[in-house]
Every structure is written in structure tokens, then in C-alpha cells.
Amino acid sequence: MASSWGYSPAPESTDTVDIRDDYGLFIGGRFVEPSGGEYVKTINPATEEVLAAIPVADDDDVDRAVDAAGAAFKKWARLPGAERAKYIFRIARVIQERSRALAVLETMNGGKPIKESRDLDVPLAAAHFFYHAGWADKLEFAFPGRKAEPLGVAAQIIPWNFPLLMLAWKIAPALATGNTVVLKPAETTPLTALAFAAICQEVGLPPGVVNIITGAGATGAALVRHPDVHKIAFTGSTEVGKDIQRAVAGTSKKVTLELGGKAANIVFEDAPLDQAVEGIVNGIFFNQGHVCCAGSRLLVQESIAERLLDKLKRRLATLKMGDPLDKNTDLGAINSREQLSKIKTLVGVGVDEGAELYQAECDLPDRGFWFPPTIFTGVSQSHRIAREEIFGPVLSVLTFRTVEEAVQKANNTTFGLSAGVWTEKGSRILWMADHLKAGVVWANTFNRFDPASPFGGYKESGYGREGGRHGLEGYVNLT
Ligand code: NAI
Ligand code: MG
Numbered sequence: 001m002a003s004s005w006g007y008s009p010a011p012e013s014t015d016t017v018d019i020r021d022d023y024g025l026f027i028g029g030r031f032v033e034p035s036g037g038e039y040v041k042t043i044n045p046a047t048e049e050v051l052a053a054i055p056v057a058d059d060d061d062v063d064r065a066v067d068a069a070g071a072a073f074k075k076w077a078r079l080p081g082a083e084r085a086k087y088i089f090r091i092a093r094v095i096q097e098r099s100r101a102l103a104v105l106e107t108m109n110g111g112k113p114i115k116e117s118r119d120l121d122v123p124l125a126a127a128h129f130f131y132h133a134g135w136a137d138k139l140e141f142a143f144p145g146r147k148a149e150p151l152g153v154a155a156q157i158i159p160w161n162f163p164l165l166m167l168a169w170k171i172a173p174a175l176a177t178g179n180t181v182v183l184k185p186a187e188t189t190p191l192t193a194l195a196f197a198a199i200c201q202e203v204g205l206p207p208g209v210v211n212i213i214t215g216a217g218a219t220g221a222a223l224v225r226h227p228d229v230h231k232i233a234f235t236g237s238t239e240v241g242k243d244i245q246r247a248v249a250g251t252s253k254k255v256t257l258e259l260g261g262k263a264a265n266i267v268f269e270d271a272p273l274d275q276a277v278e279g280i281v282n283g284i285f286f287n288q289g290h291v292c293c294a295g296s297r298l299l300v301q302e303s304i305a306e307r308l309l310d311k312l313k314r315r316l317a318t319l320k321m322g323d324p325l326d327k328n329t330d331l332g333a334i335n336s337r338e339q340l341s342k343i344k345t346l347v348g349v350g351v352d353e354g355a356e357l358y359q360a361e362c363d364l365p366d367r368g369f370w371f372p373p374t375i376f377t378g379v380s381q382s383h384r385i386a387r388e389e390i391f392g393p394v395l396s397v398l399t400f401r402t403v404e405e406a407v408q409k410a411n412n413t414t415f416g417l418s419a420g421v422w423t424e425k426g427s428r429i430l431w432m433a434d435h436l437k438a439g440v441v442w443a444n445t446f447n448r449f450d451p452a453s454p455f456g457g458y459k460e461s462g463y464g465r466e467g468g469r470h471g472l473e474g475y476v477n478l479t
Contacts, residue, residue, distance in 0.1 A: 007320065007328045009323070009326055010326055010327040010328055011323060011325045011326050011327075012103075012104055012107075012114045012118075012325045012326075012327060013104075014104055014108065014325070016100050016101040016104055017101050017104050017105045017108070018101075019051055019052055019105070019108075019191065020052060021052060021053060022039060022052060022053035022054075022055075023052060023053070023054055023055060023190070023194050023214070024055060025055050025057055025061055025065070025211075025212070025213045025214065026194065026197035026200070026210075026211055026212040026213070027061070027064050027065045027068050027208075027211050027213065028064075028068035028071075028072075028207045028208045028211070029068075029200075029201065029205075029206070029207025029208060030207070031197070032064075033055065034055035034056055034057055034058065034061055035058055035060040035061050035064075036056065036058045036060075036061075038055070038056040038058070039053040039054060039055055039056065040053070040054055040056055040187070040216075041053055041054070042054050042109060042187075042188065042189075042190055042191065043188075044108050044109065044111070044368075045110070045111040045188070045333040045334065045335055045336060045368055045369050046108075046111050046323065046324050046325075046332060046333035046365070046367075046368040046369075047367055047368050048367050048368055051108065051109060051191065052191065054187075054190050054194075054214045055214055055215075056214065056215045056216070056219065057184075057213035057214060057215040057219045058215075058219070058222075059222050061213055061215075061219075062182075062213065062219065062222040062223050062226055063226070065182045065211040065213045065223075066153055066155075066182055066223070066226045066228050066229060067228070068207070068208035068211050069153040069154075069180040069181060069182050069208055069209075069211050070152070070153050070180070070228050071208050072180045072206055072207065072208030072209045073150075073152055073153060073179070073180045075206065076175075076178060076179075076180055076206060076209050077150045077178040077179070079178070080137070081136040081137030081138070081139060081176075081178075082136070082137040084136045084137075084175060084176065084178065085133045085134070085136035085137050085176070086133075087175070087203060087204075087205050087209075088129050088132055088133035088136060088172065088175055088176060089129070089130065089133040090203040090204075091129045091199060091200070091203055091205070092126045092127075092129035092130040092133060094199050094202060094203060095122065095125055095126040095129065095168075095199065096123075096126045098195075098199070099118070099122045099123065099126070100118070101195075102117075102122050102125075102164060102192055102195060103117040103118040103121065103122045104117075104325070105191050105192050105195060106121055106122070106163060106164055106189075106191075106192050107324045107325055107332070108191075108324075108325070109163070109188075109189050109190075109191040109192065110160060110161075110163060110188070110189045110335055111288070111324050111332045111333030111334065111335050111368075111369070112287050112288070112290075112324060112332050113324050113326075113329040113330060113331065113332045114324060114325050114326070114327055114329070115327055115329070116286070116287060116332075120165075120449075121162055121163075121164055121165045122164060124165050124168070124449055124451070125164045125165045125167070125168035126168075127450075127451050128165075128168035128169060128172045128451045128467075129168060129172045130451075131172070131451035131452060132172035132173050132175070132176040132451070133172075133176065135173075135176045135177075135469075135472060136175075136176040136177075139176075139177065139472070139476070142469050142472050143472075143476070143478055146478045146479065147478070147479045148177065148472070148476040148477070148478055149178075149476060149477045149478075149479060150177050150178030150179045150475065150476060150477075151179055151230040151231045151254055151475060151476065151477060152179060152180075152228075152229075152230035152231065153179070153180055153181070153182060153228060153229050153230055153231070154170075154174045154179045154180070154181050154182070154229075154230070154231040154232075154233060154475065155182050155184075155223045155224060155226065155229040155231065155232045155233070156170040156171065156174070156181055156182070156183040156184070156232075156233045156234075157183075157184050157220045157223065157224070157232070157233070157234045157235070157236065158170060158183065158184070158185055158186060158193075158235050158236075159186050159235050159236045160185075160186035160187075160188045160189040160290075160335050160336070161287060161290040161291060161292070161335065161391075162287070163185055163186065163189040163190075163191075163192050163193060164192040164193070164196065166235050167183060167185065167192070167193055167196055169235075169466050169467065170183060170233050170235075170466075171183060171196075171210060172451075173466070173471050173472055173474070173475050174231075174233075174475055175209065175210070176472070176475075177472055177475040177476050179230075179231065179475055180208060180209050180210070180211075181209070181210045181211065182211045182212075182213060182223060182229070183210070183211070183212050183213075184212075184213055184214065184215065184219055184220050184223055185212070185214060186236075187214070187215065187216040187217075188335055188336045189335070190214045193212050193214075194212065194214070196212070197210070197212045217240070220240070221243070221247070224244050224247050224248070225247050229253060230252075230253060230254065231253065231254045231255070231474070231475065232244060232248065232253055232254070232255045232256075233255075233256050233464075233466075233474065234255070234256070234257050234258070235257075235258040235259075235292070236259065237259065237260060238259040238260045238389075238415075238460045238461075238462075241257040241259040241460075241462055244257065245257070254474065255464070256456070256462070256463065256464025256465075256466065256474040257462035257463055257464065258292065258417075258455070258456060258457065258461070258462045258464070258466060259292070259415075259417075259457065259460060259461050259462040260292055260389040260391075260415055260417070260460065260461060261292045261293050261294065261296075261389060261415045261416075261417030261418060261457065261461050262296055262297060262386075262387065262388070262389055262413045262414075262415045263283075263293055263294060263295050263296060263297065263415075263417060263418040263419050263420065263438065264295070264297045264298075264299050264406075264409065264410035264413075264419050264420070264436075265279065265280055265283045265284075265295030265297065265298050265299070265419070265420040265422075265446060266299040266300075266400075266406050266410060266419065266420060266421050266422065266432070267280070267298070267299070267300045267301065267304070267308060267422040268301050268403075268406075268421075268422060268423040268425075268428065269301040269303045269304045270423055270424045270425065271304075271422035271423050271424065271444075272422075272424070272444075273304065273307065273308055273311060274311065275422075275444065276308065276422040277308070277311045277312050277315050278315075279295075279420060279422060279444070279445060279446045280295065280298055280312060280395070280446075281312075281315055281316075281319070282446050282447055283295025283296075283420060283446040283447060284296055284298075284393060284394070284395045285319065285330065285331055285373050285393050286447050288331055288332060288333070288334055288335070288371070288392060288393050289390065289391060289392045289393040289394060290334075290335055290339070290391055290392070291391075291447065292389075292417055292461075293417050293418035293440060293447065293455075294391075294447075295395075295418075295420050295446055295447075296389070296390060296394070296395060296396060297379075297386060297395075297396050297397075297398060297410075297413075298395055298396070298397045298398070299398050299399070299400055299406055299409055299410060300397065300398075300399055300400075301399070301400060301401070301406075302399045302400065302401050305397075305399050309375075309377065309397065312375065313358060313360070313375070316358075316360040316373050316375070317360045317361070319331055319360065319373055321362055321364075321370070321372065321373070322365060323365075331373060331393060333368045333369050333370060334369040334370060334371050334392065335369070336369065337369055339369070339391065339392070340369040340370075340371060340392075342390075342391070342392075343371050343390055343391070343392035343393075343394065344371070346384065346385060346388060346390045346392075346394070347374060347385075347390075347392075347394060349384050349385065350376050350379075350383065350384070350385035350394075350396070353383045353384065353385070354378070354383075355376040355377065355378050355379045355380075355383055355385060355396070356376065356377045356378045357374065357375075357376055358374070358375040358376075358377065359372045359373065359374050359375075360372060360373055371392055371393055371394075372393070373393045374392075374393060374394045374395065375394075375395045375397060376394065376395065376396045376397060377397045378397075379396040379397055379398050380398070381398065381409060381412055383396070386398065387413065387414070389415070403428065403431070403432070406432075407432065407435045407436060410436055410438075411435075411436065411437045413459075414459055414460045415457065415458075415459060415460050415461045416437045416438050416439065416457050416458030416459045416460075416461050417438060417439055417440065417456075417457040417458075417461035417462075418438050418439065418440040418441070418442065419432075419436045419438040419440070419441045419442070420441070420442045420443075420445075420446045421433070421436075421441060421442070421443050421444070422443075422444055423443075423444075429443040429444075437458050437459070438457075438458065439454075439455065439456045439457045439458060439461065439465070440453075440455060449467075450467070451467050451468075452467065452468050453467055453468055454466065454467050454468035454469075454470035454471055455467050455471075456470075
């Protein structure tokens, strides 16, 4: 990338990871072969190199996994909370001990920069287990005066943008509340989930409490429809969220859905502009923009729009894109060929609809899936790039004049997951937080996560909350 200062390569070593040629399905505490004998290859999206062969779970395998989880449930649910907590603590500790290897594996399989997997994904995953271990024996304080009963077998389906972290968001609260789990990672990023399965063995988690089955949409669909599943926790596209909603209609399955977003990151004229630029960059270029709560719509007050955009464009020129394993890399690879083609299509639509495209000069590697950081100005609310989730490093910029107009534009979306507000005035932050229809509102920061803080959406961003005391509610019946 063009910049006045060069950096020497600083690649993280891959010696810490041990990737097998092929893996099994983790059912009943053991790795087993898939009944249909089918495997697919998982690759490194930065190099297109094949990493391993991954089993595809068919209906029989889904059956086996749900049976194993059902068989383990009675004992696990009856275990005193303090005993369940010991296992969850042990998991958290082993994740910390293995943090370097897990971060490298996450980066190799998913394409995200090592500095993100090392500093965010893995530490936050450990934090989720620590946090929920703390709740396991304190559920009576989470729900005073009521009894919290576990639901049974939780089917958990996760996406590819934060593979280990989404696993932690799902598994930690399920175990803390006494449920057992069948989890399906996304088809492009199964490796850290399979490494997690080995951690479950290592900490002596009773067989069947956690089962991990790999496969694509058909495996997920079969899992959702299995009659012995009592709870579904899904993170992914709104399209699949709607399919799950249809599949559970008329059943008593409890569901939480965490779907897409088109968040507004709103900058007022009194905001500290240099900090806001960092927040905008973090909001949309973190994890290549593969973030459900990404600040993909920048709403900037008209009086400062030009100054802010100048600063932003200068900042773009210093972002380093390339080898995700390099410790200096800011933007890694796009997760898959499919996602890259979706991004390219929507960016093409943006140009066709008349928005103005800006991309910093940068050299893209020859192999792998890459897309440069991109800004669209002159965007109007009817443009598809202002309405649809692109899920890539593409920012749509709109302007506003008054506070009311900012709110109206921010809420003019079918989603409602997150929003950002940049201003010096505390009263304005509170007023905005009251009026924005978003599950999370960040003020003078963006993409900040904490296991104690509930996360979730409005409208087509889904329902239910994950994290915090509220996140426990999705895993219990209260009597
Ligand atoms: P997806 O929703 O198809 O995949 C997410 C997970 O659901 C994967 O594990 C997948 O195997 C599983 N799945 C797929 N079809 C299923 C079905 N019918 N029943 C049960 N499980 C099923 O998302 P995809 O296709 O990978 O990405 C498409 C778009 O979705 C992205 O471009 C992005 O806009 C959005 N997305 C949003 C995410 C979020 O964090 N909210 C995460 C991933 C994607
Ligand atoms: Mg899909």
C-alpha cells in the first residue's frame, strides 16, 4: 500500500498450530466419521491453500449429535451450578493458555488480521467463558424470586466472521444455565470450533454436553428441524433467520436470532474529529467489514463533512492490507470467494446508482480474496448501498443538518442492531440513545464488546439478547 513509511514483514509464526489432514464430527465426546463419508476441503482465504478435509454431517449425524446431547442433559442439568462452573472456568483457562495457537488458526482459516484474532477474538472468547462460569452458581440472583430451569438441547448455528467468539457467545451461557449443546460452525471456518472440541475433551467435560458437527446450510436446516431440540440460537443472515422462524412455527422451541445490520455512525460538528476518524475506520474496516454491527453508514453533519472526509481519506492511505498473519496488517482477506463476489456486486450497484467511489491506492496480492477499503460519497437513502448489508470494507456516506434529521436517517432502515454517536455533549448522547432504534448505541467509540453487556437487535436484526444477565434468559424457563 502507498505510504511514506514502509514496514518490514513481521509474520506471526505458524509453528504453534497443528492442523490435521482431516477431522471428525465431535459427538458424545469423541471424534467420529460422518455417516455418509462425505468431506469438504477448508482453505486459507488469503492464499487459497487447502488446510484440511472437514466432514459433512448428514441427517443421521444430526440425529446422533442431538441424541448425545439429550442423553447428557439430565446429569448436566442436575449438577450443582458450582460444579458446572468448574468446567466452564477450565475451558476459559485452556483458551487463554492456547491463545496464540487459537489466534493463528483463526487467522489462517478466516483471513482476519492476527492483531484482531490475538487482541480481540480469542481474549473475548475466554472472557465469555469466565463471565458465564461466574453465573453458573448464581442464577437465583440473576432471576430473584424465580426458579430458572434449563431448556434441554440447544442447537447453535454460527457464522464465519467471528468463529471462536461466536462459539463462546453461544456455548458459555448454554452450559452455565445447564443446557447441552449441538453447535454447527460455518462451512468456511470450522477449524477453531474443532480445536475447541479437543479442549472439551481435555478439560474432561462430560461426553455429550458439547457436540460439534460440521457441514453447510443443509446440516444447519436439519439441526433446526430436529424434534428433540429445545432451543435455537442463530447468528447469520436475515434470510436464514426467516427460514428458521418458519421452521419453528407451531413448535415450543425457544429462539434467539442475531442477524444483519446497517448501522449509522453519526458524527456531529462538535465531535473530536481525529478520534471520530479512528472510530469510523474501526467501525467499517475492522474484520474487513464482516461485522453485523459494522458502522456501514456514516452520517456526518454537513458543516464538517468536507473536513472529515479529507481526514478519512488521508487515514485510508495508511491502512495496511495484506498477509493476515503479519502483525502490522490492518485489513486481511475477504472470508470467501462468495462473499467477495457479493461485495463486488453491491459496489458495482453503488457506482451504477450514481454514488461516487473512492478507494485508496493499494496493491492486492495475486492469490486469495481481497477487496480494498472503499468509501462511497453522494449516497442517498434510496441507494441499495445505503439499505443493504454489504458485509465488506465499504462505507456509504450521507450527510444531515439537524439532530432530528440524523435520527430520522439513522432509523430509516429495516435493521436495528447498533449505532454510533460522536459528539462532545453528554445530553445529546443520551437524547440520541433514546431515539435511535438500535440494540446497542456506542458513544464516542465503536465496536466495543464486553461479556457483561447484552447485545442484540430490533426489526430484521433479530431478537433476543446475548451476553449479560439478559443473555441468560434465552436459555432458561422461569417458574
Ligand atoms: P448464512 O446465514 O447462510 O450462514 C450462517 C450460518 O448459517 C452458517 O453456519 C450456515 O451454514 C448456516 N445456514 C445456512 N443456511 C441455513 C439454513 N437454511 N438453516 C440453518 N442454518 C443455515 O450467511 P452467509 O450465506 O454465509 O452470508 C450471507 C450474508 O449474510 C452475508 O453477506 C452477510 O450480509 C450476512 N451475514 C451476517 C452475519 C452476522 O453476523 N449477523 C454473519 C454472516 C453473514
Ligand atoms: Mg447463506
